[in-house]
Amino acid sequence: MEENYDVVVLGSGAAGLTAALAAAVQGARVAVFEKAELIGGTTALSGAGIWIPGNKIAARAGIEDSQEQGLKYLLSLSNGMILPELAEALVDGGPQLIDFLEAHTEIRLQLVPGYPDYHPEHPGGLAGGGRTLEPALVSFSGLEDWTARIAGDIQRIMLVEMPLGGAPEWSHLRFWPNAPPPTSKDSAGRWSAACSRHASPAASRWPPACAACG
Secondary structure, three states: OOOOOOEEEEOOOHHHHHHHHHHHHOOOOEEEEOOOOOEOHHHHHOOOOEEOOOOHHHHHOOOOOOHHHHHHHHHHHOOOOOOHHHHHHHHHHHHHHHHHHHHHOOOOEEEOOOOOOOOOOOOOOOOOOOOEEEEOOOOOOOOHHHHHHEOOOOOOOOHHHOHHHOOOOOOOOOOOOOOOOOOEEOOOOOEEOOOOOOOOHHHOOOOOOOOOOO
């Protein structure tokens, strides 16, 4: 390991790695340090959703929003304790982040349809979703040596596939980590799956609520 760097980043979550990438793109010599045994930070343990008001992905889906409305929403939640310049930087920088990731990585953010702001009743809030984005699937081809070095288990389900995230064809089911995917459709064309009371022991990770139980 070299002893001198232009930029040192502490932490390997989404924020840290994006900062490291941004510095490297500008020609800096960068080092990322992670105190945990595995990389990814809390981002690797969460849904990896990101909140960006007035983003182009939502606009393509016909959702009306603006950065001004997003800023109004943040200010309404702050009880007067937020630094306006930081809130403005967050809101203004979101759309730029999307463009940066598309230009310099294989990451493509996608809309989580129907995922509302946490307090949509506040000024500037969106009840129908449009601001929460998540990474689409990324291939590990060529990165196989890193699969065991990332925190958390690789899950089958993303935010967009969960009931809270919209997912009309999956919304009648409750999912648990590593649960097997649905295997058939009901008469209405919806995916169906049995719970532990209506399936083999291998499916016992399903909760006692399914298409068969109601």
